[in-house]
Amino acid sequence: MQHIGPMNNLLYAILLAASFGSAFADSIEDTARGIHTRTLTLDTHIDINPKDFTTERNPGMRLDGVAVDLPKMNEGGLDAGFFIVYVGQGDATLKARKAAHEKALEKFRAIHRMTEEINPDTIQLALSSADVTRIWRSGKKVAMIGVENAYPLEYDQAYLKDFHDLGARYISLTHNKHNLFADSNYPKAGEPASIHNGVSDAGRNLISEANKLGIMLDISHASKKSALDIINYSSAPVIASHSAVDNLLPHSRNLDDEVLKALKSNNGVVHIVAFRSYLKETPHEKMQRLNELAEEFNLPKGDIWSEGDRIFSALFAQPKENIGAYFSKWKEITRTSPHADISDLIDHVDYVVNKIGIDHVGISSDFGGGGGVDGWEDASQTFNITLELVRRGYTEADIAKIWSGNLLRVWADVEAVAAASKQ
Numbered sequence: 001m002q003h004i005g006p007m008n009n010l011l012y013a014i015l016l017a018a019s020f021g022s023a024f025a026d027s028i029e030d031t032a033r034g035i036h037t038r039t040l041t042l043d044t045h046i047d048i049n050p051k052d053f054t055t056e057r058n059p060g061m062r063l064d065g066v067a068v069d070l071p072k073m074n075e076g077g078l079d080a081g082f083f084i085v086y087v088g089q090g091d092a093t094l095k096a097r098k099a100a101h102e103k104a105l106e107k108f109r110a111i112h113r114m115t116e117e118i119n120p121d122t123i124q125l126a127l128s129s130a131d132v133t134r135i136w137r138s139g140k141k142v143a144m145i146g147v148e149n150a151y152p153l154e155y156d157q158a159y160l161k162d163f164h165d166l167g168a169r170y171i172s173l174t175h176n177k178h179n180l181f182a183d184s185n186y187p188k189a190g191e192p193a194s195i196h197n198g199v200s201d202a203g204r205n206l207i208s209e210a211n212k213l214g215i216m217l218d219i220s221h222a223s224k225k226s227a228l229d230i231i232n233y234s235s236a237p238v239i240a241s242h243s244a245v246d247n248l249l250p251h252s253r254n255l256d257d258e259v260l261k262a263l264k265s266n267n268g269v270v271h272i273v274a275f276r277s278y279l280k281e282t283p284h285e286k287m288q289r290l291n292e293l294a295e296e297f298n299l300p301k302g303d304i305w306s307e308g309d310r311i312f313s314a315l316f317a318q319p320k321e322n323i324g325a326y327f328s329k330w331k332e333i334t335r336t337s338p339h340a341d342i343s344d345l346i347d348h349v350d351y352v353v354n355k356i357g358i359d360h361v362g363i364s365s366d367f368g369g370g371g372g373v374d375g376w377e378d379a380s381q382t383f384n385i386t387l388e389l390v391r392r393g394y395t396e397a398d399i400a401k402i403w404s405g406n407l408l409r410v411w412a413d414v415e416a417v418a419a420a421s422k423q
Ligand SMILES: [Zn+2]
Pocket: 148, 221, 242, 369
């Protein structure tokens, strides 16, 4: 027998551990790959620009500067996404309300162009929870439509039915700024924190109409009182399509424990959003660079993702070349100052699981609307989410719930409530 001295023993042990370590990592990655392939992955919040839905420039192509297109979805194994009809809150004049309604229709038309004219062989619009699974099994990608901000319905609330006919399957009452239907989490500068004490009578009516039509209600962007009112007034489970946990990062866009518990008793789901400033405090160094940038362009200080309204209104009053210059410098700061990664995102998922259980949590990107964290900057990196979930010990059944099972359960419940209301 060959004599192995103590030094050699130690060396051998280290080598052995190293090779086991990497084999272990390989096996985690293999396990995650298998789970990722077998799981229906669904992102509840993808913002769009109708300009990216034309014959010349569309999701069938790999688009520069666009986080979600079909090649990136294929590469990252992202199967399904809610494409968003978002319209920013404007004033209550008839002209502005009518323009908002038209802007919403333009986004509906863009999504329909994708699924019916431009890319019908690769992506299909789901109108029911059963459609989602059926389309996914057929090998196509699944598009769904969510409406962010009910402001376009201030023009005429009866249009909710038309939105449903166009495929809308969830709606949030507000975005930034209060509106006819509810208080927002983010009042306009000068506005009081609340003008309706939560959801207004018009909002309550909209909730009941959405319940009858089978449209899920989304509490993201609502004030805390509005969120609790929506949960309370809705006769079906609700969702938070893109929010995070207030107890980990205090922010009015995030849900505190009281709202999380209300969501659990309502049998709803929160889709934790990959939005840096809702997940983790902006690092001091990054904030300093952003403030220097603000000074250079004579803008209010702060991060555009939390102080966007004030910064944008000052920026967009400036010459066009300033706007371009500002954004290229802002992008450079974002690129070079790391701030929130997949691990931070899954910390929020873990929190919800511990607080209200595995049946009430999902994932969303908010790509196109400011979303993205290190490791999940676009749809092509979607596998990294599953990998982190596997690393944290989530089982395949857990991961299936997180990625789509919980949302599809809520959606089916909402459909059942709508069907019952017709009897
Ligand atoms: Zn949003």
